[in-house]
Amino acid sequence: MPPQHPYEPPDDRLAALRGPRPPQAYTARKITALTANPACSRRAVLDAAGIDKAVLAQRMGYEPRFGQSPFAIARERDFETLVKWGGYAELIRLLREELGTPVEEAAVADLNEVGGDTSLARRANETRRLLGHLASGSDERLILDRPVLTLEVAGQTACLEPHALTHRVGGKFYVSEIRSFPAIDGQANPTAVAQTAKQAAVSVLALHRTFEALGLDTGQIAHEFLLICPKDFSNRPYGRLVDLRQELDALRFQLTRLRRADQLALALPPSATLDTDRAESELGASVEALDASYTPDCLSFCEMARYCRDEATDCASPARLGGMVRNALPGVDSTRTALGYLDGTHAPGPTEEAAITRLRAAERLRRLRRGDVA
Amino acid sequence: MSTLAAVAGLRAAETGHAERLTTVRHEHMDARPFVLVPLTLAGEACAPLAALAGTDPDHPVLLTVRQPRDRAERFRFVERLAALLLPYIETCRTAETETYTVGRGKEKEERARFLRAPQLLVPNGEGIAYVRLLGRLTRLRAAEGPHAVDPSVPALGKWLTWFADRAEFPGSCLLQAGTRLLAANWATGQSPSEDSHLASLLAWIDPPPGRDGAEAARETEEDPLRWPPAGPATDPVFDRTLDELISRYDEAGEGRGREAAGRQIDNELYAQMLPTWRLVWCGVDLLRALPPGEHVAERWAYDRRLFSEYAAYLDEDGRPQARRDHAVGAARRLARLEEAGTRYDAERAYDDPLVMAEYELTGEAFTGVVVAREEDRTVPGARPGSTLWRPTITVRGEMPIRLAVGKGVKCPARPGQPGEIIEVHPEGDIHAVVIQLNGGFSKRKPPAPPGTLAEVGETVTYTSVDPKSMPSVLPAEEGTPWTHGGPPQPYEPTDDDAEEIWE
Numbered sequence: 006m007p008p009q010h011p012y013e014p015p016d017d018r019l020a021a022l023r024g025p026r027p028p029q030a031y032t033a034r035k036i037t038a039l040t041a042n043p044a045c046s047r048r049a050v051l052d053a054a055g056i057d058k059a060v061l062a063q064r065m066g067y068e069p070r071f072g073q074s075p076f077a078i079a080r081e082r083d084f085e086t087l088v089k090w091g092g093y094a095e096l097i098r099l100l101r102e103e104l105g106t107p108v109e110e111a112a113v114a115d116l117n118e119v120g121g122d123t124s125l126a127r128r129a130n131e132t133r134r135l136l137g138h139l140a141s142g143s144d145e146r147l148i149l150d151r152p153v154l155t156l157e158v159a160g161q162t163a164c165l166e167p168h169a170l171t172h173r174v175g176g177k178f179y180v181s182e183i184r185s186f187p188a189i190d191g192q193a194n195p196t197a198v199a200q201t202a203k204q205a206a207v208s209v210l211a212l213h214r215t216f217e218a219l220g221l222d223t224g225q226i227a228h229e230f231l232l233i234c235p236k237d238f239s240n241r242p243y244g245r246l247v248d249l250r251q252e253l254d255a256l257r258f259q260l261t262r263l264r265r266a267d268q269l270a271l272a273l274p275p276s277a278t279l280d281t282d283r284a285e286s287e288l289g290a291s292v293e294a295l296d297a298s299y300t301p302d303c304l305s306f307c308e309m310a311r312y313c314r315d316e317a318t319d320c321a322s323p324a325r326l327g328g329m330v331r332n333a334l335p336g337v338d339s340t341r342t343a344l345g346y347l348d349g350t351h352a353p354g355p356t357e358e359a360a361i362t363r364l365r366a367a368e369r370l371r372r373l374r375r376g377d378v379a
Numbered sequence: 380m381s382t383l384a385a386v387a388g389l390r391a392a393e394t395g396h397a398e399r400l401t402t403v404r405h406e407h408m409d410a411r412p413f414v415l416v417p418l419t420l421a422g423e424a425c426a427p428l429a430a431l432a433g434t435d436p437d438h439p440v441l442l443t444v445r446q447p448r449d450r451a452e453r454f455r456f457v458e459r460l461a462a463l464l465l466p467y468i469e470t471c472r473t474a475e476t477e478t479y480t481v482g483r484g485k486e487k488e489e490r491a492r493f494l495r496a497p498q499l500l501v502p503n504g505e506g507i508a509y510v511r512l513l514g515r516l517t518r519l520r521a522a523e524g525p526h527a528v529d530p531s532v533p534a535l536g537k538w539l540t541w542f543a544d545r546a547e548f549p550g551s552c553l554l555q556a557g558t559r560l561l562a563a564n565w566a567t568g569q570s571p572s573e574d575s576h577l578a579s580l581l582a583w584i585d586p587p588p589g590r591d592g593a594e595a596a597r598e599t600e601e602d603p604l605r606w607p608p609a610g611p612a613t614d615p616v617f618d619r620t621l622d623e624l625i626s627r628y629d630e631a632g633e634g635r636g637r638e639a640a641g642r643q644i645d646n647e648l649y650a651q652m653l654p655t656w657r658l659v660w661c662g663v664d665l666l667r668a669l670p671p672g673e674h675v676a677e678r679w680a681y682d683r684r685l686f687s688e689y690a691a692y693l694d695e696d697g698r699p700q701a702r703r704d705h706a707v708g709a710a711r712r713l714a715r716l717e718e719a720g721t722r723y724d725a726e727r728a729y730d731d732p733l734v735m736a737e738y739e740l741t742g743e744a745f746t747g748v749v750v751a752r753e754e755d756r757t758v759p760g761a762r763p764g765s766t767l768w769r770p771t772i773t774v775r776g777e778m779p780i781r782l783a784v785g786k787g788v789k790c791p792a793r794p795g796q797p798g799e800i801i802e803v804h805p806e807g808d809i810h811a812v813v814i815q816l817n818g819g820f821s822k823r824k825p826p827a828p829p830g831t832l833a834e835v836g837e838t839v840t841y842t843s844v845d846p847k848s849m850p851s852v853l854p855a856e857e858g859t860p861w862t863h864g865g866p867p868q869p870y871e872p873t874d875d876d877a878e879e880i881w882e
Contacts, residue, residue: 237879
């Protein structure tokens, strides 16, 4: 179906949806969230348009439960300072230990600002310049502190800020991420490590694209990243190289599946708005027009999740009850329909027949075997 | 996973009331459990902040750390927890004992086990992880030398580690999480990730009068003041208050102002934990009201045996668990975990028709009416000319089965009687199965003693699942061959362990 609305340049369309508020940066976290649930057009458009989802959820009547504890923030800050102290002395020590090659002292280029300018565009330019310089063979030893890499995602340019990027160690560049979850007896929380690895993979992919754009050899980029976290119950940094090949493959695949956010936005009526300063009713209609793909996992990372959950409850989406129920109902898009099949008020079509027969058998067994249990 | 549970979830979502997943409770609920509701400081690996603990629902003991970054205060917290938990464990160790036999034939041996064992209950799965971490943090400490701590600290650490290790075994009830116990018995109309919130899960199971579960569960989410998170992680909003209070406490210097600030911290922490404390006990009451399954006592007897053995080990040897399992120990543990899982599933199915129904659905079990029996049937024996008494019954069932001829089957009503499928006759949607019974009559000639052979007209269930299947036999640890590194060396805690930083 061709778009029914007059064509407008995509960026302008997204900017118009956002309204006068400044856009939020497109971060590695947002990309991993999007690739975790690629079917969610709602999140794709909200993130591409740079909407503050926490504020939006609040305007829609859902106080978001995210936010970090001051204790966690303080700990994170202290640990990061410790790792970066003395020109990344700890990072260099860990690289030396992990890579088994002599890693000598290195200078640090602080890319948190460039000549007093903290804008992402300026920092990205400077990062690119330094990378070109380093990768093209000059043997400068330089660690990039908070470099800014860019990546095209769903028609949007994302800016990524890995904690550090090393100079060539044994001919390779390594991305480093500093996290404050502990590695106890060499084992960190697997969920946290997986999350960090996904985010690091986004940075590595962005590095690949930058190298390609600069005409440099991408073979110089390591497919591992250095994860730095506190050792056991102390504050002492501990580092491990974590392989990213699987994450990189998965990420590349997911990114090809993502529909362009601007095209998704075109499906909205011209009057739509996502400006969080507008009336709740206007916002509600626009958000509703964007298809969400709610799963209970969303509750752990998306600010809009509780809104989407209520929506899923209202339309009786099987995903609302989790993967087990959804998988028991292949091809059935509503629990009401499923109950109708169970009660015999609807007859299933040929595609649902096998699953529904099984479900009916389960229901019958439950009735027969439960005895007098209420 | 289970299709029956999916149907139960659908019905719960429809009616707004939780649906039972079991007809009996498969977990042991002790008459006097020890409940622990812990809180930790956000962002730290394991920095205890507070706990409510004890065995009396009406009088929880409050433990707090007013300055969680102070190492000495943390150890004081551990000592106080030890002063509560170790005497509780001691009361189980001074209980009476009973004798039981292990092994067969020549290796038969009489041993004694305590009639009681400790049962530690925490609100949720994260609570179990907390017990493990706190155990790891304290068990390797030394009671002598330059970094000496109170002897109760490593003693508590060893017990906590033991509890956390046992919690991984399906069927063990020494350390259990409230959410897991409840979710094993009830299906709600929400997702498993939401069920891991104790308040929300209990709201579904036992909503306040006049509300349905769905509404009540929503309310628990809307109001973090009344229903704070069940820990050990705290509510970030509460942390802001706590941060201010701790700063005020630090600035107050010595004297009355400091004590007042400290007391305010205590009160705030108490208010954060009390709702969870009540919820855990409410869950305990709900679970106690369910009748226990047949095998529950047997599994608890095994838990008591392990408790007795570990208590004896602590008296004789007493070295703490290593930082990591050695290879032999890990292999042994994995084998035991798998066996425990299989056995637990089978025992639950034997005790509970609603659990057995899942096997019926997959065709690994079938239920039907005995339509014929041949009591005097004999088959040729191994020696030429000899005969064996092998009666058969014919069972007609309505569900499709996936058990082939030759498969060994058993009936939960007569678990001591092994059977074998010898014929399957499909008759349209239904089918008739001829089962040859290979024993369980306590005699070798017909007629069968009353009750040992199913009557015509009786409804029976037969399944290939068997809780008595033999566990794999592993060589004794001392007998580990050199190819496998020889007998493993026990772990000796080092000075590094004793002085491990806790910041």
